Amino acid sequence: AVNRTPLIAGNWKMNLDHLQSIAFVQKLAWSLRDAKHDYSEVEVAVFPPFTDLRSVQTLVTADKLDLRYGGQDLSEHDSGAYTGEVSGAFLAALDCRYVIIGHSERRQYHGETDELIARKTVAALRHGLVPVVCVGETAEDLEKHGPSAVPVAQLGVVLAALEADADVVVAYEPVWAIGSGQAATPEQAQQVCGALRASIAEALGDEAAARTRILYGGSVKAANIAGFMKHKDVDGALVGGASLDVGEFASIARFP
Numbered sequence: 001a002v003n004r005t006p007l008i009a010g011n012w013k014m015n016l017d018h019l020q021s022i023a024f025v026q027k028l029a030w031s032l033r034d035a036k037h038d039y040s041e042v043e044v045a046v047f048p049p050f051t052d053l054r055s056v057q058t059l060v061t062a063d064k065l066d067l068r069y070g071g072q073d074l075s076e077h078d079s080g081a082y083t084g085e086v087s088g089a090f091l092a093a094l095d096c097r098y099v100i101i102g103h104s105e106r107r108q109y110h111g112e113t114d115e116l117i118a119r120k121t122v123a124a125l126r127h128g129l130v131p132v133v134c135v136g137e138t139a140e141d142l143e144k145h146g147p148s149a150v151p152v153a154q155l156g157v158v159l160a161a162l163e164a165d166a167d168v169v170v171a172y173e174p175v176w177a178i179g180s181g182q183a184a185t186p187e188q189a190q191q192v193c194g195a196l197r198a199s200i201a202e203a204l205g206d207e208a209a210a211r212t213r214i215l216y217g218g219s220v221k222a223a224n225i226a227g228f229m230k231h232k233d234v235d236g237a238l239v240g241g242a243s244l245d246v247g248e249f250a251s252i253a254r255f256p
């Protein structure tokens with residue numbers, strides 16, 4: 001993670017309602033404060049359900065917390081007759097810094113394609129949000145195409161829609177490692193994150209590749225985070241299950 005501030009991001013998925021989110025964020029902030037966490041050294045972000053974001057914003061603002069937060073998805077549209085959708089403008093109005101785009105659960109259960117994910121990424125950038133673009137292969141992809149081909153191809157569709165100065169985060173999340181307890185090895189993660197960085201260099205130039213943070217996600221926990229972070233192209237983690245336990249998530253953020 002040469003010269004890039006690591007990012008530890010917690011994807012709550014469909015867990016914790018707005019009241020629970022307040023208690024959680026308070027405990028997390030206390031825990032990191034007690035540990036004298038330096039947020040400029042390791043950035044920490046949470047991704048609660050949409051219905052929690054206003055509560056999280058209020059707490060973060062009132063207590064002047066250095067914690068970042070964002071949505072788990074957004075619409076490709078800015079406003080209008082799109083029932084059930086949430087616009088990037090609304091997330092920006094809640095001071096979200098980030099938004100997750102193209103999580104494998106969105107791809108799998110909501111039929112999101114690489115093209116839609118590219119349009120959502122452009123929508124996020126239009127509203128000043130930093131998209132956390134998720135890519136990753138299934139076990140079947142891995143067997144058929146090897147480790148990097150599918151994630152690199154998925155990211156390629158997004159990169160084709162971006163300007164060289166776009167501020168994005170990429171999350172490499174092998175589908176077989178998500179929620180399985182079977183994380184990739186740090187070496188596997190490095191191999192794919194390195195290939196993703198090379199593809200950014202090719203599409204957007206060396207400066208963009210050197211600046212862009214690439215996270216690993218898939219069964220990350222306090223006990224394995226340090227191994228991933230030792231590798232030069234791994235700039236943090238997107239954490240699902242383990243992000244719902246305050247102590248565990250705070251320990252992940254305290255990896256150094």
Ligand code: PEP
Pocket residue numbers: 011173177178179180181217218219220238239240241242
């Ligand atoms: C995720 O869904 O983004 C994820 C990485 O989940 P888990 O940490 O539970 O594998």
